Amino acid sequence: MLAGKLPPNVLAKLLARLPADPRVLLGPAIGRDAAAIDLGGGRVLIAKTDPVTFATDQIGRYVVHVNANDIACLGAQPSWFLATVLLPESAAPELAEEIFEQIRSACAELGIFPVGGHTEITIGLDRPIISGAMLGETTTEALVRPEGAQPGDHVILTKGIAIEGTALLAREAPGALRAAGVPDATIAAAARLLIEPGISVVREARAACRATRVHGLHDPTEGGLATALRELAEASGLQARIRPADVPVLPETQAICAALRLDPLGLLASGALLIAVAPDDCDTVREAVANEQSSAVCIGDLASGTPGDIINSWSQQPLPHFERDELARWFAAQQRAQS
Secondary structure, eight states: OOSSSOOHHHHHHHHTTSOOOTTEEEOOOTTOOOEEEEEETTEEEEEEEEEEOSOOTTHHHHHHHHHHHHHHTTTOEEEEEEEEEEEOTTOOHHHHHHHHHHHHHHHHHHTOEEEEEEEEEOTTOSSOEEEEEEEEEEETTTOOOTTOOOTTOEEEEESOSOHHHHHHHHHHOHHHHHHTTOOHHHHHHHHHTIIIIISOOHHHHHHHHHHSOOSEEEOOOTTHHHHHHHHHHHHTTOEEEEOGGGSOOOHHHHHHHHHHTOOGGGSOOBTBOEEEEOGGGHHHHHHHHHTTTOOEEEEEEEESSSTTOEEETTTOOBOOOOSSOHHHHHHHHHHHHHO
């Protein structure tokens, strides 16, 4: 199998074998990023786990934010974090200290408490790998269900696409970018995207939920915006009609994708948030996001049609479909070229 997510047909077979629990309001499913468990009395526990395998620089920051984002996308406040930190045999004690400080500081930014985990030196690794587990809490009334989007909903996108992929390439492969003709100033600016505007969407998600009744939230991650739109639409049995010209792409992302021949629509995209709301609530949500010193634009809408179809609303042509993330494809090509 290729590097990246497990093929959907393989994953579907595995998930079909799992037992059901009536207390689980949202259980495992393709495209579903977190679980919701009924605690009784209107309280709902949200649980999430996700690894970081591409990044090495600032890996502790990555793992906190990608897990916290998925908690927030169910309408919950991320509160408690556990990390399994696997270090290579070549690791110095200073690496463990750096990673722990990254986790501590990222949690502090979001008001999250690190509550446990596991750390070990692992045979066979050439770089650190971290798997995080995040817990949060919400109520049955405030829970945002992945299948909650409705026909006619507007689709709002915050910040811009491929922030994470752009920052990761700048931090992990600056030499390759220079060789492809990307100026040092652009590489430095791209690396800073990890911090500003950053890969967290927690503030934007919480602001949207406070402002109105949100029908759907989804953060584009592996597979980029195109995959996230497909997942958002498919979960609710709808078609997404998108205006690609309205999708914000930062100049650093444009430069790096052009140099490496990557499509930003399929590039790792933590930092962006998709919000599905009734048309009358679109401006309210955009204003709420702006009050968090972030940005938001309407890029299209959802309509009845073939579930999961993503079309250009102007040309009526389908948007590209990515079997795996552009980042994974590029790294695999680099490895083949070096072998």
